[in-house]
Amino acid sequence: MRGTPVFCTVNGLRTHARRLGQGPPLVLVPGLGCAAWMYHRVAHELARERTVYLYDPPGHGLSEGRADFPLCIEHLTDHLAAWLAAMDLRGVPVFGHSLGGEVMFDLAARYPGATCALIACAPTGIPENPSVRVQFLRLLLDLPRERWGLLLPGLRxxxxxxxxxxYHLARDQEAHMTGPLLGRVEVPTLLLDGLADPVVQSWTIWQIHEAIPHTVIRQIPGATHAMTDSFPRAVARYTLDFLKIVGQ
Structure with a gap:
């Protein structure tokens, strides 16, 4: 994977991101258990017009974690907010995939000014948050639909x-999001909906659309949950066009 590794220490934890491309910055926040190296396909498309930071949350990828941190979504959000400030990236657009979408909703609601625009790709959040068992079953349904080249990086x-x-982060999803919290997201938001995604289904995207002001939905036929890997050009094109439209 091309790009430059960037490390900084945030609240005592050595935190990794990979930077690539040129242009205005865009931060990519991965899904549950995922790492920066799983997003290289979409990152290379986005890097044609943006400087992309592939962020590893604490305890994910090449970033340090602790046994007691992070164990809930607010831990992830608090660390992301501190990392953005440490990297002088406060106020830039944020792209979140799956659980990363829920984290950035939390960021925009609880840390006004931390970001200027959101791109939520197959995001979790109200009224989603099924039981951990149901989440696991949905992931099993999705796995055969994904590109086999993603399997080994994902397992790693x-x-x-x-x-x-x-497990702790998935359990926290069951209680984390509330309607009032989504209603506090005040920045322009793009919702990307994969029409072949069994994990986050279209009705969820539409309910989030109703809860958050200033949202736009773009649907990608045939796209699975890991659409950042299976449909990187479509995801990047919708993202870049949206950021131009909202002036970011």
């Missing part, structure tokens, strides 16, 4: 994150 990322941390 999940092993690095660990079953215990992933």
């Amino acid at each position: 990322a999940y092993t690095r994150c660990g079953a215990r941390r992933m």
Whole structure:
């Protein structure tokens, strides 16, 4: 994977991101258990027009974590907010995939000014948050639909994150999001909906659209949950066009 590794220490944890491309900055926040290296296909498309920061949350990818951190979504949000400030990236657009979408909704609601625009790709959040068992079953349905080249990088990322941390974060999804919190998101938001995604289904995207002001939905026929990998050009094109439209 091309790009430059960038490390900084945030609240005592050595935090990794990979930077590539040129132009205005865009931060990419990965999904549950995922790592920066799983997003290289969409990152290279986005890097044609933006400087992309592929951020590894604490305990994910090449970033340090602790046994007690992170164990809930607010931990992830607090660390992301501190990392953006440490990297002088406060106020830039943020792209979140799956759980990363829920984290950035939380960021925009709880840290006004931390970002100027959101791109939510197959985001979790109200009224989603099924039980951990249902989430696992949906992921099993999705796996055969994904590109096989993503399997080994994904297994490597999940092993690095660990079953215990992933379980706690998935459990926290059941209680985390509320309608009022989504209603506090005040920045322009793009919702990307994969029409072949069994994990985050279209009705969820439309409910989030109703809860957050200033949202736009773009649907991608045939796109699975990991559409950043299976449909990187479509995801990047919708993202870049949206940021131009909103002046970012």
